[in-house]
Amino acid sequence: KNQVEQSPQSLIILEGKNCTLQCNYTVSPFSNLRWYKQDTGRGPVSLTIMTFSENTKSNGRYTATLDADTKQSSLHITASQLSDSASYICVVSVVTYKLSFGAGTTVTVRA
Amino acid sequence: ETGVTQTPRHLVMGMTNKKSLKCEQHLGHNAMYWYKQSAKKPLELMFVYNFKEQTENNSVPSRFSPECPNSSHLFLHLHTLQPEDSALYLCASSQENLLAALTDTQYFGPGTRLTVL
Numbered sequence: 001k002n003q004v005e006q007s008p009q010s011l012i013i014l015e016g017k018n019c020t021l022q023c024n025y026t027v028s029p030f031s032n033l034r035w036y037k038q039d040t041g042r043g044p045v046s047l048t049i050m051t052f053s054e055n056t057k058s059n060g061r062y063t064a065t066l067d068a069d070t071k072q073s074s075l076h077i078t079a080s081q082l083s084d085s086a087s088y089i090c091v092v093s094v095v096t097y098k099l100s101f102g103a104g105t106t107v108t109v110r111a
Numbered sequence: 112e113t114g115v116t117q118t119p120r121h122l123v124m125g126m127t128n129k130k131s132l133k134c135e136q137h138l139g140h141n142a143m144y145w146y147k148q149s150a151k152k153p154l155e156l157m158f159v160y161n162f163k164e165q166t167e168n169n170s171v172p173s174r175f176s177p178e179c180p181n182s183s184h185l186f187l188h189l190h191t192l193q194p195e196d197s198a199l200y201l202c203a204s205s206q207e208n209l210l211a212a213l214t215d216t217q218y219f220g221p222g223t224r225l226t227v228l
Contacts, residue, residue: 009151036219041221041224042222043203043221045113046217046218049216102153
């Protein structure tokens, strides 16, 4: 069983709307949690990174939250744009290269 | 651009071919990684190199052979692959020093889309 579970697997939203992606993890001990955005045909690009002591981090219209007690994280996209269409991957680490990857949530933004 | 380049971007090969994937990072990082990404599955770590030394081989079949001649370059040599090896192969790099370890981020290349016929 994967140690990082993401939901939903995919979603479709209208341009301008908000959406929230979920990530639940069982990785322990926890070092940090990252959200990556992966455009089709490209490698993942880091959006946010949070250590165990942080519970929110923003990057423009992307806001990530972390609850280390319940081992849950969310990524909120505000006022979605067509360019937000991508796969969003939750990554949890013990040490830097011991990363556990979620399978990703595919977001499609439609005009 | 992330500072990590990969060539070729697309590769089609037969099961008896030998080919190599190349990765180069221009970020001054000390650690480099190979990942395999199959559709709808989480990224799978294949190999890790730290200061040119292999520090992890994640039970990868011997038909995949990595090479790290220096901290900036990483190769993945392929031979006698199987159709199930078709996937996106991603290279990444990171700083990998003690001070940065807590918030170190891996920077990914664009990947090589490999198809094995």
